[in-house]
Amino acid sequence: MNKSNEGLIKRYLSIRSSNITGRTRQAYEWDLGVFLKFLGDKSINDIVHTDMDAFIQHCREERKNGDEALSRKYNTLNTFFKTMIAKEYLDMKNPLDKVERIKVRKKVRSHVILEEYKQIIRYLESEKDYRGLALFSLMFSSGIRISEVYQLNKPDLDFENKEFVVKGKGDKERLCIFSEEAKIYLLQYLSTRDDDLNPLFVSSLGNRWAVSSIQQYVKKISQRAGVKKNIHPHLIRHGTAMLLLDNGLPLDEIQKVLGHENISTTQIYAKTSMKKVKTNVNNIYNKVFKGGDSNV
Structure with a gap:
């Protein structure tokens, strides 16, 4: 060489x-x-x-x-x-x-839907798995990457404002927000901890919960909860984006939630989310073709 x-x-x-x-x-x-x-x-x-x-x-x-x-x-x-x-x-x-660029056919992105998330939460509640409840609710409501989960420490969380700051890609800091449900589960989990360790999530051995271990845990728990998809942490992040999009949050705001540098990355979700489009189109068709006042 x-x-x-x-x-x-x-x-x-x-x-x-x-x-x-x-x-x-x-x-x-x-x-x-x-x-x-x-x-x-x-x-x-x-x-x-x-x-x-x-x-x-x-x-x-x-x-x-x-x-x-x-x-x-x-x-x-x-x-x-x-x-x-x-x-x-x-x-x-x-x-x-x-040299001509390689064209890649864009696939519809798989993601965790709300019902699958609720299914996992119900299972974790039945198992009294407080760490799991804290993890899934934080990831699903904030849309953070697994590498960002790994870096979190207990003092990072602002429970009053339900927010925290992470370093994302390129070491750029961004503000993340989490839900009231996540707040409840996080506080519940922390109340079970009798250690003075800094990491937000720790393993059974008292170490910072490793990325690979979180990935394995997410997959295992999802299977035990009866979810048919092969769930991994990034599918949860996709689920956050699709949930926000389907409920009307503008793309530029979803971009901020996910920490995308370029909005073109966020636009991929818009191309794969037809739920709201279908609802709106059907509402128009129902009005136009069944309304009686139409000349169509």
Whole structure:
């Protein structure tokens, strides 16, 4: 593998380290590592668009990548070339300028619906699982990411105003709000704690509840509650967005709740939520076609 190429990648990751999360960095490292292996001894400075076409074909055919994985690799490399060319670490034209973007067919996002959430809450109440009640109600009402749940400490919660501040993607702080129901369950859970530990959620061993353990717990509890979907924490976040959207909250306000930097990310929910649209359309049709005063 070309040592000069490795140095460029390390320099790029250092440049981007201040505005990307750990998971994003891992994704970048993986995609760029795959690219370096493909290049072998060839210098990045010598790459042209035909090399990029060959790389995408290699990933599709040899690595069996689907459109989503290919699109991510395209975006990772495109950002890499743009950044390093702009900062004059590379003296070349972006080889991806002549390569067509990978089109990904957008799927309807799965999400936790209100009845599924209530089903889980009923099960947790029957089990007297106060930690679980606090976790699910906080996540469903605030829409926070699992990485943000992990970082929460007891003093972070403002129970009077039902709000807290988290550091989201890119270490940007944002204000989050939670429901009265979540407040009740959180206080109930904290009243069962007889420790002086700082983390909001702790494991049975008294450690900060790990992300992987929360993921496993959410899946296990949802199954035990009888929910048919494969529930993971991000589906709860999607559920928050869809619940707010279906109840009339404007997209720009949902954007603030979820902490999306770009409203185009939030607009994905609008494309997948037809419930309110269907209701409104049916109301119009019922009026127009059954109203008697219509000339239609």
